[in-house]
Amino acid sequence: MSDVTAGWFDSAGMFIGGQWRRAPDTLPVEDPSTGQEIGRIARGGAAEIGEAVDAAQRAFDGDWGRMSAAERGRILAGIGQRVLARVEELARLEARDVGKPLAQARNDALALARYMEFYGGAADKLMGETIPYLDGYTVYTLREPLGVTGHIVPWNYPMQIVGRSVGAALCAGNAVVLKPAEEACLTALAFARLAQEAGLPAGALNVVPGLGEEAGAALTAHSGVRHVSFTGSFAVGQAVQRAAAENVVPVTLELGGKSPQLVFGDADIGAALPFLVSAGIQNAGQTCSASSRILVQRARFDEVAARMAERYAALRVGPALADLDLGPLISARQKQIVEGYLERGAGCETLAEGRITEDAPAGGHYLAPRLIAGAEPGHLLAQEEIFGPVQLLLPFEDEEEAVAIANGTGLGLVASVWSADGARQMRLARRLRAGQVFINNYGAGGGVELPFGGTGKSGHGREKGFEALYGFTQLKTVACRHG
Numbered sequence: 001m002s003d004v005t006a007g008w009f010d011s012a013g014m015f016i017g018g019q020w021r022r023a024p025d026t027l028p029v030e031d032p033s034t035g036q037e038i039g040r041i042a043r044g045g046a047a048e049i050g051e052a053v054d055a056a057q058r059a060f061d062g063d064w065g066r067m068s069a070a071e072r073g074r075i076l077a078g079i080g081q082r083v084l085a086r087v088e089e090l091a092r093l094e095a096r097d098v099g100k101p102l103a104q105a106r107n108d109a110l111a112l113a114r115y116m117e118f119y120g121g122a123a124d125k126l127m128g129e130t131i132p133y134l135d136g137y138t139v140y141t142l143r144e145p146l147g148v149t150g151h152i153v154p155w156n157y158p159m160q161i162v163g164r165s166v167g168a169a170l171c172a173g174n175a176v177v178l179k180p181a182e183e184a185c186l187t188a189l190a191f192a193r194l195a196q197e198a199g200l201p202a203g204a205l206n207v208v209p210g211l212g213e214e215a216g217a218a219l220t221a222h223s224g225v226r227h228v229s230f231t232g233s234f235a236v237g238q239a240v241q242r243a244a245a246e247n248v249v250p251v252t253l254e255l256g257g258k259s260p261q262l263v264f265g266d267a268d269i270g271a272a273l274p275f276l277v278s279a280g281i282q283n284a285g286q287t288c289s290a291s292s293r294i295l296v297q298r299a300r301f302d303e304v305a306a307r308m309a310e311r312y313a314a315l316r317v318g319p320a321l322a323d324l325d326l327g328p329l330i331s332a333r334q335k336q337i338v339e340g341y342l343e344r345g346a347g348c349e350t351l352a353e354g355r356i357t358e359d360a361p362a363g364g365h366y367l368a369p370r371l372i373a374g375a376e377p378g379h380l381l382a383q384e385e386i387f388g389p390v391q392l393l394l395p396f397e398d399e400e401e402a403v404a405i406a407n408g409t410g411l412g413l414v415a416s417v418w419s420a421d422g423a424r425q426m427r428l429a430r431r432l433r434a435g436q437v438f439i440n441n442y443g444a445g446g447g448v449e450l451p452f453g454g455t456g457k458s459g460h461g462r463e464k465g466f467e468a469l470y471g472f473t474q475l476k477t478v479a480c481r482h483g
């Protein structure tokens, strides 16, 4: 079969109840850099999801559920060590599967290791409280796992999103069923292999690849799933929340954004420039926390535009393994979506474009990154998540207008403020509608320690950091009357 998965797992496999199993049907794996099929993956459906949920429930009621927090943490840390030992192989696998430049894939593998280290260390530090109450009572709280948690992951950052979502759920003692994206699920399966080697009990982690409308829908509708964590598109997020409502289970939704960076006249433009550009083109713009809007105070608009344009002109696009600034988009469909937006923005001004290298294979889904100006804040291009390497420059007069534009999309994932004025930094950190605000930097989600999530149509719930653990647990209050 395929060389890409050799040494990891049977590429048409699913991981259920600690066993590697073949699905009745398979789906192709496409290399976005060439458009060629490089393997097959399992096409799991409702039956396999049902088996995975049952296996997870058995693990929760059995070995995994009875394990001490310290032991759980040790296993997670062990998975992290195995990830670290195979960073290069994981990076190559991800680069082939997603089309991202090798250096970015390597960062993702390192982030996966960090999630395992972080949540390995956090497992025995998740505590309840004692609550002062009436005389003669002792009241305390227990943070208990929810049971079987369902995780639906997109194709843009498989390793990072598996790390943050599955890592936190396992840390809190839940048993996981993971449905990776049909476009890119190889590293999720590789992760399962490493978890198995690290001694994670059978059934604590199950991975069932498959189509969203089949395996994904079956997972969100399953009555045995006690929490659903979803990262992906707005429309599917709504469907997931509706399905979860049938079973009255909580959901975490991470649905993307239109994240702005606000550049004020007093900002250090030289320091800002690398962040302004990289936050837009990282992973070819297919990043939920991409900064796709650059708001610049009018007095310095032309200067920022010229300096960003200079950087754009130097950007190179090519195959993932060539490790240039950008790789291809994930699929022909995604390229079509982005080109559709560009057509509708035909009236705007293209300030600069990057260049696709001559040796980029003709079948790859390459798109030159584009810097655009001249769109009004209400323009479709300035309102909707494009999910491609397209950044918009928008001018503003003063703080009021900057905030109105920044908060004016209904989305709110990340924002940043570039200014030397400390009072303004503090004011805007409060006024900007976003789950994360960066001051004089931009983190596209930031480190594994930093709580992350949306406001408004960007979703709800928080992942990453310690905060994620509260979402994957349920608080029980115990009131003891002893006189």
Ligand code: NAD
Pocket: 152, 153, 154, 155, 156, 179, 180, 181, 182, 210, 211, 212, 213, 215, 216, 217, 218, 220, 231, 232, 233, 234, 236, 237, 239, 240, 254, 255, 256, 257, 287, 288, 289, 337, 385, 386, 387
């Ligand atoms: P999507 O929402 O269709 O897919 C994300 C995940 O949901 C995949 O695992 C998919 O199999 C699953 N899924 C699809 N339909 C489902 C259903 N009915 N029930 C349960 N699960 C289902 O996203 P996409 O098609 O891969 O991308 C479309 C758009 O979504 C992109 O253009 C982008 O705007 C957005 N997106 C956002 C993020 C993010 O990180 N916020 C990531 C990927 C895509």
